[in-house]
């Protein structure tokens with residue numbers, strides 16, 4: 001019996017692609033608070049394209065990038081796509097997901113209809129000239145974060161994605177857990193192990209900002225696994241406890257310091273001295289938590305303007321501050337003297353390679369990495385979940401949302 005629209009969790013006959021689907025969308029006229037920007041709608045199922053697959057979405061991960069999408073800043077993702085020729089005047093976010101391959105486009109390789117897959121967001125054109133010249137695909141001009149810069153993410157009953165973004169789902173992993181960790185864990189993996197020679201080594205002190213967040217919970221575990229000594233920064237004692245439970249050797253409450261944000265001009269001697277006092281006190285606290293007077297060889301950054309001056313100051317001589325985001329703001333003060341005189345490295349890092357994705361899926365499947373998917377929400381709470389991230393009241397680790405799956409479901413009963 002073919003229908004043109006199915007309820008959430010209602011499974012269409014195998015191979016049948018309905019005309020319409022339920023989705024959580026963002027529209028330009030709703031840009032603002034995530035709670036207002038997201039709305040449930042019925043929209044057309046995306047059209048299959050060459051090299052792409054249509055996935056019957058089982059669950060979707062909630063990430064920071066759609067908090068940005070909801071606000072329409074710093075990028076207006078809908079306007080940018082329309083400028084590039086897209087017809088849709090709505091955005092279906094969701095950069096983390098899991099589901100069943102439902103239909104495959106022309107030229108698809110490596111996946112078949114019926115495969116159970118985890119979806120990763122790094123989307124590029126394999127035929128792009130820079131990729132063919134050997135550039136890291138994540139740095140390619142064709143790179144788009146799927147479910148953010150590109151449309152038809154996992155907040156719809158069907159996701160449209162390139163074949164290489166599909167990874168086999170470990171059999172025992174429930175759909176909701178499988179959907180919740182790739183963005184955080186693979187990004188953290190690349191930050192900590194992707195930038196030779198600045199990879200975490202046994203005994204290396206590592207400063208982890210936002211230790212109880214999606215990235216932070218993965219970073220603490222990954223650093224610890226290779227013998228690193230992560231010290232996590234958080235804003236509450238409850239989060240500090242979570243970090244210690246994951247292997248942090250120490251924790252710092254950032255609420256005990258107030259030197260955040262812009263660095264006062266040196267000519268304002270009093271204000272600058274106060275800033276120096278704050279950052280040095282923070283450094284001493286880092287030593288106390290570490291149990292030795294050593295500076296972090298790797299600083300795990302994503303918090304941005306509020307914290308970057310402290311990160312650069314604290315980073316060990318010859319060490320690296322590696323950042324993949326800027327939650328508190330994109331314009332940060334950098335004292336360039338620290339970089340050149342102390343041979344420090346400031347490294348940008350964006351998501352992960354396909355092999356790094358497979359690496360973290362393997363670690364989760366093998367029980368070596370807790371994916372920290374601590375809360376599963378119903379489909380209708382996707383906007384609310386993003387609002388909690390916006391308000392910084394989200395649970396520790398990662399959240400995911402049920403799309404067609406039931407909580408804890410592992411397979412698909414067709």
Ligand SMILES: NC(=O)c1ccc[n+]([C@@H]2O[C@H](COP(=O)([O-])OP(=O)(O)OC[C@H]3O[C@@H](n4cnc5c(N)ncnc54)[C@H](OP(=O)(O)O)[C@@H]3O)[C@@H](O)[C@H]2O)c1
Nearest residue numbers: 064187210213214215234235302306324325327328350351
């Ligand atoms: N480029 C990429 O591929 C990529 C991938 C994933 C994430 N990101 C970016 O990385 C950032 C973090 O992502 P996430 O998933 O880990 O988010 P998350 O789960 O919300 O965690 C972020 C943590 O940052 C801390 N924080 C918030 N404001 C802060 C401030 N002003 N100063 C210091 N700490 C602050 C909070 O911890 P406390 O309040 O406890 O300190 C929060 O737990 C986001 O901006 C996201 O867009 C980028």
